[in-house]
Structures are given as structure tokens and as C-alpha cells.
Amino acid sequence: MFNEESHLKQPIRWAMVGGGRGSQIGYSHRNAALRDGLFKLVAGAFDLDAERGRDFAVNLGIDEERSYSTYKEMFAQEKLREDGIQAVSIATPNSTHFEICKAALEAELHVVCEKPLTFTTAEAYQLQALAKEKNRLIGVMYGYSGFPMVHQAREMVRRGDLGDIRIVNAQFAHGFHNEEYEKDDPSLKWRxxxxxSGPTYVIGDIGTHAFYLCEMITEMEVESLCCMRQSFIESRAPLEDNAHVMLKFKGGAVGTLWASAVNSGSMHQQKIRVVGSKASIEWWDEFPNQLRYEVQGEAPRILDRGMGYLYQDDQGVSCNRVGGGHAEGYFESWANLYARFAHAFDAAERNDQTALAAIWLPGVEAGIEGTRLCEKCVESADNGSQWVNYKD
Known part of the structure; x- marks a missing residue:
């Protein structure tokens, strides 16, 4: 079970940029970070409208003097305080991620950033180098990677339960943008x-989630890819609202990735199926507490979260917040990640490299690969869907 007695000497003093009133993502960050008492929200630059942001901050219980008009003002003023912030979460449009993240690292803050981390891998590598120089950490919010059954899938692959991995099929294909809803929805318009948004829409927005699960569960490296993408709502061009990607992995495995916002009638359809030489597993985020396990020649099995027959580890399978049979979901996954971020930030503050090395989390490397996926898909699709090397 999740250890609610695992506290820090003092919670991480934490702030947000963006994620203000009415932001679903902003609420998700706050709900997750504050759940276990490992973070304390003490400051924010929540809104481009300073008055609206200040009113929102006060309603959250933040001192009015620590509600800032801009992130630059916040970083500068908080650095002067003995009780200044130690970490910041960035929940703003994609185009701002690099600039804000860079400024946060220069202010010697740990960062949790929405994905994609940057527009280009060159920018992402800059952030990685700066984080190393400043001894700070970057966490990337791949929020679905905190589910215990995703970690069970990873352990099953690691322990050889599936045999040699041959095929991976990953998808995140909802239908909520099957029409031009952005005409009347500013929160969608920027995407x-x-x-x-950057060079992609659905690849960067949701395809990176599915791709990260593929990376995390299989730990395989992509060798090359081929992408075709479409703008079924023509006004979205050159950004795609549907994309199909074929993947070749080092070692001979192959895969596909489908990202779509025009899969009419679908809620999420975020699924990953990993096929090995002996067995297959499949996880679906709409049923996150179950993992389907299919051994050739045997009846399919449904593995349930929280049960004693699962692998017990300290990296995620056993990170249950309630006993088996009760539904855990989205907020629990995010909270599991924020708990890891807190312990990692604390270990970095103490320069405890042993403790830090023992903590799994989606870090800057995950952000780099998500950005690389976007770049390479655009390169392939815009050149007649030709195969391109994943890493030059």
C-alpha cells in the first residue's frame, strides 16, 4: 500500500505558472501535489490577467503578496525570501514551456512541466544540461504512468513473462474534436x-502519452519511424488531428501508434498492447485497474490492481492508495507521480544521490523523447511519409 507516513522534514515549497481558474489541468496538478502533504502551494502566477490571477490565488489560500503578475516577477521575488519557493509546475501553452522552464532552472528551482517539454530536441537538451549544472530536476507530467497496473505490465516484460517482445500497438484516439469546436472554445483554439501548440497537435498532445507508456513498459529504443498525418478539419492544417505512426525498434520488434481527436464516439481509447513470443498484455486507461494477460493456448486472465498475485516492488506496482476492488483512477496516478517528484526533489536538495537513483519518475529524458517523437513524425509526414532514423 501507499505509505502515508512517508513525509519530508518540511514539505516542498511550491508554486504554479498557469493553471488558473477553470483550468482542468491546473486543478489536476494541485489535487495531486497537495494530496500527501509533500508539497505546499505558497505562490503562483496563475493568469495573464493579474487581477483575476490574484483573486484566484487568494481563494486558494495564498498570501496576496505572493500572487504575481508574471513568472519572471515570481522567480525574482521568491529568490529574495528565506522561505522562497523550491519548485514550480508549468501548466501553460506549449510555446512557453522552454522559456519558463529555463528561467525556473536559472532561478535554481525544480520543475514539473506539462508535455511536450519543448518544441525541439535542441531546446530539450539545453534544459537537460542546465538542470545538471544547477543540480535541479525536471519532471514531465506523463500523468498516466502513475497507474499501478502500468508498472505491473513493465515488471512482466522485465521478468520475461511475455518472452521476446515482437509487437507493440499503442493508441490514444478520442472523438471530442471531430468538429471545429475551437471556433467557440479558446481553451482548444491554442492547441x-x-x-x-508547436509543429503538431494530436501527436504532441496525446500521442506522446501513448508513446511514453510504450517506452516505459517495454524499455525498447526506437530505431526508425514512418508517419502519416491528416487534418480532417481543414482549418487545423498544417496541424494534424489524426496520425498513424509505424515504428521499428532496435532488436527487431515493430509497433504502431495511433493518435486522434476525431475518432467519433470514442471517449479516450488510450490502449497499449504488448505482444511477446509467449504471451501478450493489454492495458486500457478507461479500465485502469485491470491488465489483460493472454498466454498462448490458455484462457485469458484479467489481473486486478491491489491483489497479492501481482509483483510486489517499490517502483509502482504496490503503490495502491486503496485496497483491491475499489476503483483508483486519474487523480491517484497523478498523485503517485507527484509523490515521486517530491521525494526526488528532496533527495536532490540534500545531494543524496543514492536515494535519488532509487526513485523512478518521468524525467527530462522522457521529455526529450516526447519532443523527438514530434519532430520525427513531422519530418516523416511532411516528406511523403518516408522512413526516418529516430536518432540521427
Missing amino acids: VTPAA
Whole structure:
């Protein structure tokens, strides 16, 4: 079970950039970070409208003087305080991630950033180097990677339960943007605007989630990929609202990735199926407490979260917040990640490299690969869907 007695001497003093009033993502970050008492929200630059942001901050219980008009003002003022912030979460449009993350690292803050981390791998590598120089950590919010059954899948692959991995099919294909809803929805408009979203829409927005689960569960490296993408809502061009990616992995395995916002009638359809020489597993985020396990020649099995027959480890399988049979979900997954971020940030503050090395989390390397996926998919799709090397 999750250890609610695992506290820090003092909670991490924490702030947010973006994620203000009405933001579902902002609420998700706060709900997750504050759940276990490992973070304390003490400051914020929540909104481009300073008055609205200040009113929101006060309603959250933050001192008015620590509600800032801009992130630059916040980083500068908090650095002068003995009780200044130690970490910041960035929940803003994609185009701002690099600039804000860089400024946070320069202010010697740990960072939790929404994905994609940056527009280019060159920028992501800059952040990685800066984080190392400042002895700070970057966590990337791949929020579905905190589910215990995803970690069970990873352990099954690691322990050879599936045999040699041959095929991976990953997808995140919802239907909520099957029409041009952005005409009347500013919160969607930026996602389909290149200047704010970057070179991709669904690949960066949801495809990176599915891709990270593939990386995390299989621990295989992509060798090359081939992508085709479409803008079924023509006004979204050149950004895609549907994409199919074929993957070749080092060692001979192959895979596919489907990212879509126009899968009409679908809620999420975020699934990953890993096929080995002996057996297969499949996880679906709409049924996150179950993992389907299929051994050739035997009846399929449904493995349930929280049960004694699962692998017991300290990396995620055993990180249950309630006993088996009760439904855990999205917020629990996010909270599991924020608990890891807190312990990692604390270990870095104490320069405890042994403790830090023992903590799994989606870090800057995960952010780099998500950015690389976007870059390479665009390169392939915009050149007639030709195969391209994943790493040059």
C-alpha cells in the first residue's frame, strides 16, 4: 500500500505558472501535489490577467503578496525570501514551456512541466544540461504512468513473462474534436494554432502519452519511424488531428501508434498492447485497474490492481492508495507521480544521490523523447511519409 507516513522534514515549497481558474489541468496538478502533504502551494502566477490571477490565488489560500503578475516577477521575488519557493509546475501553452522552464532552472528551482517539454530536441537538451549544472530536476507530467497496473505490465516484460517482445500497438484516439469546436472554445483554439501548440497537435498532445507508456513498459529504443498525418478539419492544417505512426525498434520488434481527436464516439481509447513470443498484455486507461494477460493456448486472465498475485516492488506496482476492488483512477496516478517528484526533489536538495537513483519518475529524458517523437513524425509526414532514423 501507499505509505502515508512517508513525509519530508518540511514539505516542498511550491508554486504554479498557469493553471488558473477553470483550468482542468491546473486543478489536476494541485489535487495531486497537495494530496500527501509533500508539497505546499505558497505562490503562483496563475493568469495573464493579474487581477483575476490574484483573486484566484487568494481563494486558494495564498498570501496576496505572493500572487504575481508574471513568472519572471515570481522567480525574482521568491529568490529574495528565506522561505522562497523550491519548485514550480508549468501548466501553460506549449510555446512557453522552454522559456519558463529555463528561467525556473536559472532561478535554481525544480520543475514539473506539462508535455511536450519543448518544441525541439535542441531546446530539450539545453534544459537537460542546465538542470545538471544547477543540480535541479525536471519532471514531465506523463500523468498516466502513475497507474499501478502500468508498472505491473513493465515488471512482466522485465521478468520475461511475455518472452521476446515482437509487437507493440499503442493508441490514444478520442472523438471530442471531430468538429471545429475551437471556433467557440479558446481553451482548444491554442492547441490547433502552430504558434502556441508547436509543429503538431494530436501527436504532441496525446500521442506522446501513448508513446511514453510504450517506452516505459517495454524499455525498447526506437530505431526508425514512418508517419502519416491528416487534418480532417481543414482549418487545423498544417496541424494534424489524426496520425498513424509505424515504428521499428532496435532488436527487431515493430509497433504502431495511433493518435486522434476525431475518432467519433470514442471517449479516450488510450490502449497499449504488448505482444511477446509467449504471451501478450493489454492495458486500457478507461479500465485502469485491470491488465489483460493472454498466454498462448490458455484462457485469458484479467489481473486486478491491489491483489497479492501481482509483483510486489517499490517502483509502482504496490503503490495502491486503496485496497483491491475499489476503483483508483486519474487523480491517484497523478498523485503517485507527484509523490515521486517530491521525494526526488528532496533527495536532490540534500545531494543524496543514492536515494535519488532509487526513485523512478518521468524525467527530462522522457521529455526529450516526447519532443523527438514530434519532430520525427513531422519530418516523416511532411516528406511523403518516408522512413526516418529516430536518432540521427
